[in-house]
Amino acid sequence: xxxxxxxxxxxxxxxxxxxxxxxxxxxxxxxxxxxxxxxxxxxxxxxxxxxxxxxxxxxxxxxxxxxxxxxxxxxxxxxxxxxxxxxxxxxxxxxxxxxxxxxxxxxxxxxxxxxxxxxxxxxxxxxxxxxxxxxxxxxxxxxxxxxxxxxxxxxxxxxxxxxxxxxxxxxxxxxxxxxxxxxxxxxxxxxxxxxxxxxxxxxxxxxxxxxxxxxxxxxxxxxxxxxxxxxxxxxxxxxxxxxxxxxxxxxxxxxxxxxxxxxxxxxxxxxxxxxxxxxxxxxxxxxxxxxxx
Numbered sequence: 001x002x003x004x005x006x007x008x009x010x011x012x013x014x015x016x017x018x019x020x021x022x023x024x025x026x027x028x029x030x031x032x033x034x035x036x037x038x039x040x041x042x043x044x045x046x047x048x049x050x051x052x053x054x055x056x057x058x059x060x061x062x063x064x065x066x067x068x069x070x071x072x073x074x075x076x077x078x079x080x081x082x083x084x085x086x087x088x089x090x091x092x093x094x095x096x097x098x099x100x101x102x103x104x105x106x107x108x109x110x111x112x113x114x115x116x117x118x119x120x121x122x123x124x125x126x127x128x129x130x131x132x133x134x135x136x137x138x139x140x141x142x143x144x145x146x147x148x149x150x151x152x153x154x155x156x157x158x159x160x161x162x163x164x165x166x167x168x169x170x171x172x173x174x175x176x177x178x179x180x181x182x183x184x185x186x187x188x189x190x191x192x193x194x195x196x197x198x199x200x201x202x203x204x205x206x207x208x209x210x211x212x213x214x215x216x217x218x219x220x221x222x223x224x225x226x227x228x229x230x231x232x233x234x235x236x237x238x239x240x241x242x243x244x245x246x247x248x249x250x251x252x253x254x255x256x257x258x259x260x261x262x263x264x265x266x267x268x269x270x271x272x273x274x275x276x277x278x279x280x281x282x283x284x285x286x287x288x289x290x291x292x293x
Contacts, residue, residue, distance in 0.1 A: 010220035014254050021224020024215055028057075029064050031213050036070055038100050038171055044211045046125055046172040048108075050179045051215035054264025055222060056229040057175040058106050063233070065102070073101060077108035077174065081117050082140065084110075085133045086148050088165045093151035098169040108176040118202035125209040129168035136161045172210075179214060180207035223250075223257055230268045241272050249275065252286055259291045 010017070028049065035047040051057055065072050075087045092098060105111070112118055124131050137152060144152065155163040181189075181204045189197035217225070227250045241249075249271045253260060260267070267290065274289065275282040 009254060010218065010223070010257060012220045014223075014251075017220040017224040017254075018227050019224065020217075020221045021226070022228045024217060024221060024225055025060060025228050028060055028213060028215070031211060032061060032064050032173065033068070035171055035173060035211065036065070036068070036102055044209070046174070046210040047213065048174045048176065048180060048207065048210040049213045049215070050176055051217070051225075052222060052263075053177040054262060054266065055215070055225045056265035059229060059233065059265060061104055061106075061173060061175060065104070070102060072104055074104045074106060077105040077111040077176075079110060081111070081120055082133055082135075085131045085163070085165060086144070086152070088131050088167065088170070089151035089155050089163060090147055092165055092169070093147070093154050095169070098166060100169050100171065102173065103170045104173045104175070106175050108174045109178065111174075112176075112178075112180075112203055112206055115199055115202050118199070118206060122202075122205055122209065124167045124170075125172065125206070129166065131165040131167055133162040133164075134160075137163070174210070179216065180204065180212060182207070219257055219263075222263060223254055226253070226263070226265055226268065229265050240276060245272070245275060252283070256291055261290050261292055 012020075031047055031049075035045065038045065049057055049061070062074070073091055075084070075091075077084065079087075088103075091101065091103070095101065110117065111121055120132065123129070137156075141149065152163050155165050157164065181200045183204065186197070186201050186204045189200045215225075230246060230250060249268055252271070253263075253267070257263070271282075271286055271290065274285045278285045
């Protein structure tokens with residue numbers, strides 16, 4: 001590309017943007033490290049991570065945990081509360097001594113989407129530190145695997161419906177594209193008498209139970225974050241990309257940031273594939289596939 005990549009775009013230079021993105025990821029690693037050093041006296045043992053979509057939160061959390069050789073479980077939070085509870089039940093059924101477990105919950109959209117789910121999760125994180133499902137399981141049993149049935153049976157109180165799973169041995173790391181409301185958001189919602197003010201208050205209560213990493217960052221910082229992920233991961237190496245090729249992709253994203261159809265780590269991979277498949281006119285392919293008119 002024949003453009004001055006160090007000129008000011010999004011209010012800063014590419015070098016400064018990379019520096020800022022890297023510092024945000026280092027801060028994320030510090031928070032994960034603090035959470036994973038379990039301390040029984042820690043009042044806030046869980047971590048909620050927010051950033052705009054596409055920055056590679058999931059990759060960053062996995063990379064840190066694996067680089068530190070930490071044992072952890074990963075589950076999805078984009079499921080019903082029943083399905084989430086089943087995941088917890090199976091993990092602790094296979095952990096009868098309730099040893100401490102780092103549980104990475106990716107994509108938490110559903111877990112905090114309603115008043116009832118927020119109430120359930122508040123008890124999971126503090127208070128009783130128990131996941132409770134109090135409805136009949138009759139209609140659900142046919143959909144469960146054998147290990148899931150055994151886990152539910154293990155955590156079912158005789159003569160009662162549903163099941164209860166202790167969660168005081170879990171250290172939760174949540175990753176989400178949705179920001180939990182701060183106190184001012186609750187106050188504003190109540191003043192405006194919005195119908196959703198109660199839900200906002202419940203989500204704010206979830207925030208009060210966790211350490212929260214709000215990476216509500218600028219476009220330049222987002223580019224820097226994505227660039228730092230790309231430059232320090234194997235995703236492009238696996239596609240046969242050298243440093244010059246990586247920088248070529250990142251430069252394109254830098255220059256055309258405001259016109260990109262998506263801004264994500266996955267876009268890096270898509271562009272790498274196109275560059276390999278169309279070595280003679282890949283920039284034109286990038287323009288067609290990834291830029292808004």
